[in-house]
Amino acid sequence: xxxxxxxxxxxxxxxxxxxxxxxxxxxxxxxxxxxxxxxxxxxxxxxxxxxxxxxxxxxxxxxxxxxxxxxxxxxxxxxxxxxxxxxxxxxxxxxxxxxxxxxxxxxxxxxxxxxxxxxxxxxxxxxxxxxxxxxxxxxxxxxxxxxxxxxxxxxxxxxxxxxxxxxxxxxxxxxxxxxxxxxxxxxxxxxxxxxxxxxxxxxxxxxxxxxxxxx
Amino acid sequence: xxxxxxxxxxxxxxxxxxxxxxxxxxxxxxxxxxxxxxxxxxxxxxxxxxxxxxxxxxxxxxxxxxxxxxxxxxxxxxxxxxxxxxxxxxxxxxxxxxxxxxxxxxxxxxxxxxxxxxxxxxxxxxxxxxxxxxxxxxxxxxxxxxxxxxxxxxxxxxxxxxxxxxxxxx
Numbered sequence: 001x002x003x004x005x006x007x008x009x010x011x012x013x014x015x016x017x018x019x020x021x022x023x024x025x026x027x028x029x030x031x032x033x034x035x036x037x038x039x040x041x042x043x044x045x046x047x048x049x050x051x052x053x054x055x056x057x058x059x060x061x062x063x064x065x066x067x068x069x070x071x072x073x074x075x076x077x078x079x080x081x082x083x084x085x086x087x088x089x090x091x092x093x094x095x096x097x098x099x100x101x102x103x104x105x106x107x108x109x110x111x112x113x114x115x116x117x118x119x120x121x122x123x124x125x126x127x128x129x130x131x132x133x134x135x136x137x138x139x140x141x142x143x144x145x146x147x148x149x150x151x152x153x154x155x156x157x158x159x160x161x162x163x164x165x166x167x168x169x170x171x172x173x174x175x176x177x178x179x180x181x182x183x184x185x186x187x188x189x190x191x192x193x194x195x196x197x198x199x200x201x202x203x204x205x206x207x208x209x210x211x212x213x214x215x
Numbered sequence: 216x217x218x219x220x221x222x223x224x225x226x227x228x229x230x231x232x233x234x235x236x237x238x239x240x241x242x243x244x245x246x247x248x249x250x251x252x253x254x255x256x257x258x259x260x261x262x263x264x265x266x267x268x269x270x271x272x273x274x275x276x277x278x279x280x281x282x283x284x285x286x287x288x289x290x291x292x293x294x295x296x297x298x299x300x301x302x303x304x305x306x307x308x309x310x311x312x313x314x315x316x317x318x319x320x321x322x323x324x325x326x327x328x329x330x331x332x333x334x335x336x337x338x339x340x341x342x343x344x345x346x347x348x349x350x351x352x353x354x355x356x357x358x359x360x361x362x363x364x365x366x367x368x369x370x371x372x373x374x375x376x377x378x379x380x381x382x383x384x385x
Contacts, residue, residue, distance in 0.1 A: 004380075008323045008330075009346050012246050019251040021241060028233050031259055032226060035266045091367055107336065108360055109367040154359055 088123075088140050103141035103151055110151045118144035122195070124162060124172065126210045128187060130180040134205075137178050142215055145170070155179045158187075162212075168195040170212050225269055229262070236279045239347065240286055246342050247290040257293060261285035280356040287342075287357075291335045329379035333372055336360075340368035 021027075088104045101114040114120075120142035127138035137155045145164035151157065158176025165171055170193045177184040191210065193199060198211040237258070244254045261282045330338060336358070343354035344365070355365040 004323050004326050005341075005345055008326055011323070012242075012346060015249070016242055016245050019245060019254075021251045022255065024234060024237055027237060027255060027259075028230060031229075031233065031262055031266075034259065034263055035226075035229075038263060038267055090371075108364045110361060111363050153361055153364075 088142065092142060101141060101143065101147065101149060103139055103149060105139045105151065105153050105156050106137060108153050108155065110153050112141075112149050112151055114143070115148050116144050116146045118146070120144050120147075121215055122162075122164075122170070123213045123215050124160075124170075124210070125212075126160070126172070126174070126208065128156075128178045128180075128185075129207045130178075130185055131205045134180050137180070151176075157184075165192070169193070170195065172210060172212075225266075229266065229269075232279060232282075233262070236282070240283055243283060243342055243347055244286050244290045246346055247287065247294060247338070253293055254290070257289040258282070258286045260289050277356060280353070283357040284359050287339055291339075325380055325383040326376070328383060329376050332379060333375060337368050337372035337375065340365055341372045344369055 087107070087109070088102065091104060091109045092102045101112045101120070103110045103112060121144050123140065123142050125138065125140045127136050129136045139151070139156055139160070141149050141160075143149060143162050145162065147162055149160040149162070151160075156176060156178055158174065160176070161173040163171045163173070172189070172191050172193050174187060174189050174191075177186050179185075185206070187206070187208070189201070189208065191199070191201065191208075193210055193212050195212055195214065198209065201208045201210070240258050240261075241254055244257050245251070248254050248257065264285055265278060265282050330341070333341070339358055340354065343349045343357055344351070347354075349357065351362045351365055355362045358365060360368075
């Protein structure tokens with residue numbers, strides 16, 4: 001495989017040299033002509049700057065969610081967890097030596113330091129969606145009671161603490177920021193989560209679906 | 216500083232950035248699109264986006280990685296558009312066949328076909344690491360993901376390539 005990839009890299013290089021690119025000067029001339037005709041964009045809501053009103057909106061959500069989520073509804077089927085679970089399973093096999101945890105956030109793998117030395121015995125899945133058409137951000141991780149999962153990825157940053165309060169009941173305590181359409185939304189929840197009983201929490205425009213299953 | 220001077224300074228900065236990074240951007244995008252005109256169009260678009268947001272850019276050090284990411288995304292969009300057009304005109308042609316650059320049987324036609332079937336994030340990970348030789352950190356920055364994710368994507372891409380090569384050559 002490596003040899004074949006090396007040969008292909010050489011072939012790409014040959015094609016690249018023969019592709020007939022314009023000179024850098026010509027490229028720049030075209031770019032600056034177009035750039036001068038193009039006014040600066042209005043302050044971006046999705047690129048480089050995080051605006052104060054985002055913090056205000058996030059703070060409002062924190063206040064709304066911080067009191068706890070009481071309207072628990074059954075989760076809708078068809079969220080497609082199988083692919084993510086396979087990814088998580090393979091990522092754990094590949095990346096999870098003793099003391100290191102693995103989470104999958106959409107199709108991103110993130111590692112975290114496990115504060116307990118217990119063998120993970122439960123699979124947690126939490127997904128967040130703002131509005132009917134907002135992007136869904138889903139985190140999946142394997143953990144044991146008492147684990148603190150700290151992640152820092154482009155889509156999701158923050159902490160999740162899981163604790164088994166009864167044989168079939170966990171508490172999931174989350175304090176995180178979720179990216180949604182270029183903005184970050186802060187989410188703080190403290191949710192009881194029965195084993196094998198998916199939950200859907202809706203408050204304001206945020207929908208959180210969560211489930212915990214034995215590994 | 217007046218607006219004119221400020222603009223001139225920004226133009227000088229972009230000019231220097233293009234001088235330094237254009238060859239790399241071109242190599243990376245060319246491996247996706249396979250021709251010079253489309254490659255330059257995708258890069259021009261990405262640069263234009265960066266130019267339009269230059270006043271709000273807080274991380275000029277990461278501008279090159281950001282332009283590379285936008286150009287790659289634009290390239291994958293163009294590739295999908297091209298594939299849709301091909302499907303419209305020729306229902307019999309497969310996506311992989313239409314996506315593959317000009318094939319050279321002696322230099323791994325099967326490998327190119329397998330590469331063209333990879334999901335975009337996996338293809339991009341191989342493009343930047345295996346073919347372009349970027350470090351894990353630089354490639355991860357250009358793709359907007361963490362190093363662990365990049366490592367995982369390369370691993371997954373190689374696994375998928377191996378599997379597809381077996382199928383294609385059996």
